[in-house]
Amino acid sequence: MKILMTALQPGGGIRTFFRYVYSQPVFEGYSFTILAPDQGGLEAFLSTFLPAGRIELVSADPGKAGFMRQVRKMARQHSYDLVHSHGFSAGLLTQLALTGNTTPHLMTGHDMFTKPLFLGFRGHVKRLLMAQLFNRMAAVHTVTEDAKRNFLEFFPSVADERVHPILHGVDAKFFQFGTASDIKKEIGLSTDVPLIGFFGRFMSPKGFRVLVEAMDIVRRRLKVSPMPHIVTFGWGGFIREDYAYLKELGLGDYFHQMAQTDNMPGALKGVDLIAMPSRWEACGLLAMEALAAGVPIVGSDSIGLREVLDGSPARQVPVGNAAALAEALVAEIDDIERRREVFQAYQPAAVARFGIERPARHLAELYVTVAASDK
Template sequence: MRILMSALQPGGGIRTFFRYIYSQPCFSECSFTLVAPGRSLADFLAEFIPDNRITVVPARHGNLAFTRQLRELIADGDFQLVHSHGFSAGLLTELARTGYRIPHLMTAHDVFLPAQFSGWKGRAKHVAMSLLFRRMTMIHTVTEDAGRNLLEFFPAIERRRVHGILHGVDTEYFRDGTPRALKAELGLGEQTPLLGFFGRFMGQKGFRLLVDALEEIHRTRSVVPLPHVATFGWGGFIREDYEYLRNKGLTDYFHQCEQTDDMAAAIKGVDVVVMPSRWEACGLLGMEVLAAGVPIVGSQCIGLREVLEGSPAQTVPVGDSRELMKALVAELSERESRRSDFVRFQPVAVEKFHIKRPAERLWRLYTQMLAGERA
């Protein structure tokens, strides 16, 4: 099967998708040509994807040039299917295939928020996007939650064209990881509770909610010894966020760690992972933590609630630092028994979130689309 792929912003989420999905055996008979910016992407994929499975073609600069580039490749007639990744790439790819019968699948790696369509410019953008979404052969979302979000904002899309497939991770890697001695590295005693924050420093990930929750725990002394936080995020507003906690007098309780290539070890090195996100397309970190058998407290936001549903995880309302504080106090007050709850759930998580399941479902979607085109 020869597939043309496109991506305009192949950041962390899309890279992780490529790494996990296209390394699976079900794609062994596929040949992918990926049009995307960034010289490092080819090197990244070469580390994880079998040789000759994905060929990266540098994207031309600018939306018009990118669209023309895709149209030229489609016109060559060497591909059976086009698969775009992300809303921007999806919309431009749909324009590029105008006049051609080749089927087009878009994977939505994000969700929509009301503020995106405010004002007359926002409404005009919505009309144009709706028209192009309705033309696409199929749309794949990485959670059912994200699929409902898409249809809520674009109800004119035929429901049968939207396929929510809960994403997955390398659960065996997280199950089998060796815990990192983080407390010793940070100079903390074994009895000191250590929370882990693995999100980026941006409003979406809710870091300041965690800071506010810790401030309240410290004020009330509701957990003894007082908990510390190890952060592993990067970029975004890290300076501003650390200034925020400095102004609250919490500098000594937050520890910024270097980025790690061994996430399983880092996750297993903390007592509780905190994920107070405001929204997610798919809460992959939640899958990784549950597969590692480590307690997690998360928000009830879109894309994360679906992951944590049915697990022992406590969930709190989005944006509510007071409820987050209460959940953390409850979690840390019963650390041993709560850890046992998550260890017992671990085999369920390993099977439920294994990457083989979404990869095979995506493969079946490919074959379904090709069968429909032949028909």
Template sequence: MDGRKQLLCVVRWPVGGIRSYMRYVYGCLSDAWQVTVLAVETQERDALAADVQQFGGELVLCRGERWGDVAALTAAVWRQLRSRRYDVIQSQGFTSASVVTAANWLPAVPHVLTVHGVLEERYLTGWKGRIRRAVANRTIMGADVVYGVGHDILGHLAEQVPGFDPDAPRVTAIPTGIAADMYSSTPQNRGGFRRRAGVDEDTFLFGFLGRFMPQKGMDLLIDAVAELQKTSAGNAAFRVVAVGSGDYERVYRKQVQEHGLQDYVVFMPFQPGMTEVYHDLDAVIMPSRWEALPLVAAEALCAGVPLVASDCIGLREAVAATPALTFPAGDAAALAACMARLLADDGQIRAGFVRFQPQAAQRFDVRETARRAEALFDGMIRNRHRLPQHDR
């Protein structure tokens, strides 16, 4: 132990936006903090390890091959809390928080639940769902501090969890930021991503960046592309590149084939150099059904790339007062209309996003997120579970 304050981050799903959150925020914490990330091993293990090494943290991985991921993570947290003294535990998401609640009852280390998602109804139906809801509600109400990565998500909890008060002293919203400067500068190897995707410079390139799961709305984007084929906009040279991974990739590939859109939709795996990706795109599409506060929107806006976004929870908060083209969540025809506007654009829409870049860089600067998160952690140590009122 080197005298620094010790933060234990517990994460069941160290992928996508949660992994990005850790990379950005922990990378901007002061040297007074040492971060240990305790996570379940996933297919993004190497990327996670590189992120943790970059911000100077320690990575502890566990596998759930015998007892399941949740049981393995609970046991790993229990062992970690008995092998080292931690000042604060930050759980990333509801499942991680329930694990901490089970393992932390005796050490009673101050615990902050960071909320990255909604309580999805599809997981809360039937007798198993009722148990999950009861566990989630108890976990949320039992956390010392509930920290939402946006304001919308706390409003959602107020609707779903009896007794939850988003204005309570132990509840705070700290909008998540990014390393804005990284996206605003043009990469030296511009064009490399297009070449890997097999898309020439004259083809309008839409990008879908994220997990392949129902929440993200890739199925709606495929329907929108099919809708474009029925209009004059379908004559324009365009392509959609879907970058990511997830359990539903096979489903979406099949949907593309059923629509006969193989020449219009390309699937690619996770790309390590995302700055290059953004600057090779002509527009980013976010057809999400819900979000907490998506970092893809912030990254696109800081890169000056035109953004088409649904008006779902969380995403509407991220794109408010920006040039983003918005459409009603779940409406594939409206999404197709937004895409058609971009295909017909003479450069004015793009210019508006470029002019907005400096505002985006200031608005989504992760250094402010990290400052407030660090003040929260310090306040929990000083006050033993009470949120510092001055920084809410």
């Protein structure tokens, strides 16, 4: 099968999707061409983590008009069985570019819609226009059932049967068999000090400030001894503002910033507990990775994350509730040895549940169905 893929922001979850899904044997014999900006070394990333020749990258021209011209030209000059866009913006522009072209178009949504996006008259008009374009697509793929419900809440005119939820997955065995990194030694922390890992980006949806406020409550009200520390990874987003905020609260000594790591299994297993206070997720991949690694995790009951944590031993707290998060973190820390055993006992179930082989197989089946929709 010959597929044209498009993406405008091929980072974060989209890049992880490429790495996990298209590396699978089920896509042997497929021909993928992706039109996307070569941001952050995308070409090098694809050549490192995917089989040689699996995906050819065509660098997108700057600007929306240039992107659409390229989509139109490529779809016209090459006989693709399917066009697969990644992300809502890429999906909408790709559908505009395909006007008059009969090649079936599948879009994968990698995010959630929120009400502030559609406030006022302009927001209402924007939503109507987006609905028209979504209705022209052959199908929409979401990475959780939650994401499907979110999509249909905002775009109820799209037929339910044209939105296909496939719970995403991870390279579960990679996380299962990873070896723990000695993070406490790296940051100069005593082995008896509880270490909590935050692996999210420094953006509002990931809830880092909720974790900061929870730590403030732990220090002032719950008075845990020894006081737990937090380790974070990577840069970007609002890291400067977020770290300035925690220092204003007098928490600077309890937070440690480390560089982004390529050894995620080691980093996950190198902490005592993982905090994931997300406000929303399209799919809680980090939670899948943590559970596959057998590491205790406390998460919010946010859309997209609750679907992953339900049925697992993980404690869930209300979205944005710093006090509840503080109490859950302390409860885990106070019983950390037993809780670690509980999560390790659940690990085989997590590996089976979240392994990438299942969603890759289902996506390949969806490709066949959508490609046949113009026949």
